[in-house]
Amino acid sequence: MPLKDKPHTGVLISFEGSEGSGKTTQIARLAKRLQERGRDVISTREPGGTEIGEQIRNIIVHNSKGDEMCAETELLLFAAARAQLVRENIAPALLRGAIVLSDRYLDSSTVYQGIGRNLAMGPVNQINRFAVGNVMPHITVVIDVPTSVSLSRIRQRASDLPDRMERENIDFYEKVRAGYLVLAKGMPERFVVIDGTKSEDAIEKQIWTELEKRIFGAPEKSKGKVRSVSPKLAPKKVPAKARSKKAAKR
Numbered sequence: 178m179p180l181k182d183k184p185h186t187g188v189l190i191s192f193e194g195s196e197g198s199g200k201t202t203q204i205a206r207l208a209k210r211l212q213e214r215g216r217d218v219i220s221t222r223e224p225g226g227t228e229i230g231e232q233i234r235n236i237i238v239h240n241s242k243g244d245e246m247c248a249e250t251e252l253l254l255f256a257a258a259r260a261q262l263v264r265e266n267i268a269p270a271l272l273r274g275a276i277v278l279s280d281r282y283l284d285s286s287t288v289y290q291g292i293g294r295n296l297a298m299g300p301v302n303q304i305n306r307f308a309v310g311n312v313m314p315h316i317t318v319v320i321d322v323p324t325s326v327s328l329s330r331i332r333q334r335a336s337d338l339p340d341r342m343e344r345e346n347i348d349f350y351e352k353v354r355a356g357y358l359v360l361a362k363g364m365p366e367r368f369v370v371i372d373g374t375k376s377e378d379a380i381e382k383q384i385w386t387e388l389e390k391r392i393f394g395a396p397e398k399s400k401g402k403v404r405s406v407s408p409k410l411a412p413k414k415v416p417a418k419a420r421s422k423k424a425a426k427r
């Protein structure tokens with residue numbers, strides 16, 4: 178199913194970082210703040226978020242034979258789950274003007290499969306783009322924690338056995354962490370890097386400070402007003418002429 182090339186008024190915000198970086202907690206906190214500002218918010222997680230995606234997640238993350246899976250298959254399965262999620266949940270939500278908070282998105286594949294597992298970047302980027310179509314994140318929040326912190330948080334988790342991805346070695350997670358920082362440096366207009374070693378409250382505050390101005394625009398302090406949509410994130414206006422041409426074609 179191709180994605181319709183319609184302009185949308187929603188905002189897609191992806192959260193990235195190693196395991197144990199605290200993404201899930203911060204997504205819940207941000208969702209609450211945005212809802213308090215009257216926004217329609219949905220949260221999704223990758224891999225998964227749809228019935229098909231959850232089945233794929235099970236194969237990748239928990240399958241007992243998972244250790245035999247090659248990196249190429251892993252990349253394609255993550256991309257397949259994402260393609261479904263975009264078409265079933267994310268694109269429709271953006272079209273109705275919602276803010277979508279995604280726990281991981283295509284940068285996870287770039288970093289884990291491309292950089293972590295050494296797959297060639299060309300095919301990784303092409304597969305990523307094919308899966309998401311034109312639905313790219315407006316903002317990506319990377320919660321950065323040192324690998325030692327990330328690994329000790331994984332060990333402390335309630336679940337008895339770490340899953341397949343979590344059994345990777347320290348070198349792999351060093352590559353993942355460095356990979357995110359390289360991506361963020363290369364695309365500062367999309368990425369926000371947050372120090373994940375601070376307290377949950379401090380991280381929440383910093384994320385809000387960064388995102389509030391990007392989503393709602395800088396507060397107009399002198400007039401005591403807050404603009405409703407940052408011009409950067411406002412939907413592209415289609416000129417009336419182009420609109421009527423399109424309508425005539427249908």
Ligand code: TYD
Nearest residue numbers: 195196197223224255281285286289342343
């Ligand atoms: P999950 O339990 O969701 O971990 P987390 O809470 O840290 O997000 O497991 C997802 C695992 O899959 C995680 O190790 C990252 C990995 N992953 C990839 O390797 N590539 C991808 O494209 C995605 C979305 C996730």
